[in-house]
Amino acid sequence: MQYQLIQNFLQLPGIIGFSLIPLDQDDSLGQAYSVGFPAGNAPEQQSLLLKGIQQIISTTPASLEFCLFQLGPHQLELHKVESGAVLLVLSEGPLPSDYPKAVSELVQFIKADYSALVESIRGIRAEAVDTLSEPLTQVQTARLEEVVAAMNSLNLVTSRYLGPQLVANHWRTFQKAPWLSNFCIDADGTVSVLEQDQQLSPEQLAEIRLWTQRFHQRCTRIIRDYDALVEQTLPAHYRQLLFGR
Incomplete structure (x- = not known):
């Protein structure tokens, strides 16, 4: 209980x-x-x-x-x-x-x-x-520009329920790893990186997935049925990039 x-x-x-x-x-x-x-x-x-x-x-x-x-x-x-x-x-x-x-x-x-x-x-x-x-158990490499596109696709889904300002605040709250400081979170929640044309290492992809999962867990506490919402609306290849599944 x-x-x-x-x-x-x-x-x-x-x-x-x-x-x-x-x-x-x-x-x-x-x-x-x-x-x-x-x-x-x-x-x-x-x-x-x-x-x-x-x-x-x-x-x-x-x-x-x-x-x-x-x-x-x-x-x-x-x-x-x-x-x-x-x-x-x-x-x-x-x-x-x-x-x-x-x-x-x-x-x-x-x-x-x-x-x-x-x-x-x-x-x-x-x-x-x-x-x-x-997410750290099975990682691979990916293009940074693809991962950023996946994050912004997740933002479009989430902003409909939280609004862009809260989305931006939640990303910033969990932006802990030093390498993640390369990511810019605009006031409208848009994620960007100055040099996106690069291949991520497994360690870098793992850090992004951990960051995303913490963001996802926060949203799950606020938005009813958020897991199902993401499952239904986020393209499968973006879910694979961000969550490894």
Whole structure:
């Protein structure tokens, strides 16, 4: 039940991820249990964010159970829960009308069975690591211009539901590998590279596939039936280039 609760919450439009942060340790923010965040961007991996949360908690009245902050394009919510922990929710853009009910259900479950939700988060994170490693097992080479065309074809499908600005933001969020800095993501989501006339190495293609899969996973949480949508609308040879299948 808790596994499905987490998945349903992460699939709400606008939700990026959430964390459970225990407050009963000597170092009150030394451990967090996060799910949904891009690799390297979970709260426990950002010391400045953790210090800011710690300061907020230490300076707010004990009776205050909810805080909302704006961090650039993102909204950050802090919910105090009875289990001696804080629920942190990070979102982007407008949230759906059923969000208050969904976050209330999540808070109530944390209060009822904190340890069960922690174990489910650990399980989901382990599955995500396994999934993201799959594209690296079978790679080949490809022309860069073909891969860029495939990415822009995926953008056309996705922009109809998210809009070009969110598409561009999601690509940039996961643009982690140094070599990927050669890719320019325009405001309308268009992907381009200055010198496209080149053959990719297996390692470069693997990096692009990993980048694409992380983008795809984020969109899957926001767009209902996104997997089926991509399967039906993205040409087969583009799916092979971007996902290896």
